[in-house]
Amino acid sequence: GQQVMQIPQYQHVQEGEDFTTYCNSSTTLSNIQWYKQRPGGHPVFLIQLVKSGEVKKQKRLTFQFGEAKKNSSLHITATQTTDVGTYFCASGYSTLTFGKGTMLLVSP
Amino acid sequence: DTAVSQTPKYLVTQMGNDKSIKCEQNLGHDTMYWYKQDSKKFLKIMFSYNNKELIINETVPNRFSPKSPDKAHLNLHINSLELGDSAVYFCASSQGSQVNTEAFFGQGTRLTVV
Numbered sequence: 001g002q003q004v005m006q007i008p009q010y011q012h013v014q015e016g017e018d019f020t021t022y023c024n025s026s027t028t029l030s031n032i033q034w035y036k037q038r039p040g041g042h043p044v045f046l047i048q049l050v051k052s053g054e055v056k057k058q059k060r061l062t063f064q065f066g067e068a069k070k071n072s073s074l075h076i077t078a079t080q081t082t083d084v085g086t087y088f089c090a091s092g093y094s095t096l097t098f099g100k101g102t103m104l105l106v107s108p
Numbered sequence: 109d110t111a112v113s114q115t116p117k118y119l120v121t122q123m124g125n126d127k128s129i130k131c132e133q134n135l136g137h138d139t140m141y142w143y144k145q146d147s148k149k150f151l152k153i154m155f156s157y158n159n160k161e162l163i164i165n166e167t168v169p170n171r172f173s174p175k176s177p178d179k180a181h182l183n184l185h186i187n188s189l190e191l192g193d194s195a196v197y198f199c200a201s202s203q204g205s206q207v208n209t210e211a212f213f214g215q216g217t218r219l220t221v222v
Contacts, residue, residue: 031207033210037149041215042198042213042214043198043200043211043213044213045210045211048208088151091207092206094164094205095206095207096153096207097153098150098151100148100150101151
């Protein structure tokens with residue numbers, strides 16, 4: 001599968017602050033998927049990006065796919081305590097390879 | 109009504125034992141998967157089944173054997189359990205390949221080998 005690196009590994013923010021996680025690859029990605037896993041929970045699909053330069057929004061979440069299709073980002077505006085969890089990017093041609101995830105903690 | 113259900117949710121067992129984890133999906137999907145998530149939350153695919161046939165078997169010890177009696181079920185049998193097998197195992201399903209479409213995950217089975 002395609003290798004994807006995620007940064008940061010961990011981030012702690014105050015409620016109301018913004019948060020961004022980045023997903024990078026040394027090779028061109030076919031597409032990129034984002035999942036969220038709450039503590040003690042299971043991964044839940046958020047979105048899939050396919051086109052170069054694509055930007056999609058889901059309420060306070062903004063997803064971007066780089067022009068070269070080698071990177072992607074997930075930005076959360078004005079975090080809330082319900083945003084707590086680990087965010088994974090994933091990509092692949094035949095099998096889906098997950099990044100190591102970014103754990104987000106939000107303090108009230 | 110749970111879309112992808114796994115049993116048991118927790119499993120504690122001794123080294124050397126054999127155990128099974130069951131998975132069922134009621135979404136009508138044609139592809140099912142087993143993932144292993146280690147203590148560092150690294151999520152790695154183990155097996156992928158499409159229409160009851162194994163299509164992907166990542167580097168997994170042959171102590172692990174998936175069994176798919178029908179499209180809606182993919183069970184995981186593990187022989188001679190080792191300490192390093194302790195992890196959370198997730199079953200998932202999708203319609204078509206997961207690389208192109210949303211996958212639905214089960215609640216996970218936390219396996220602890222002592």
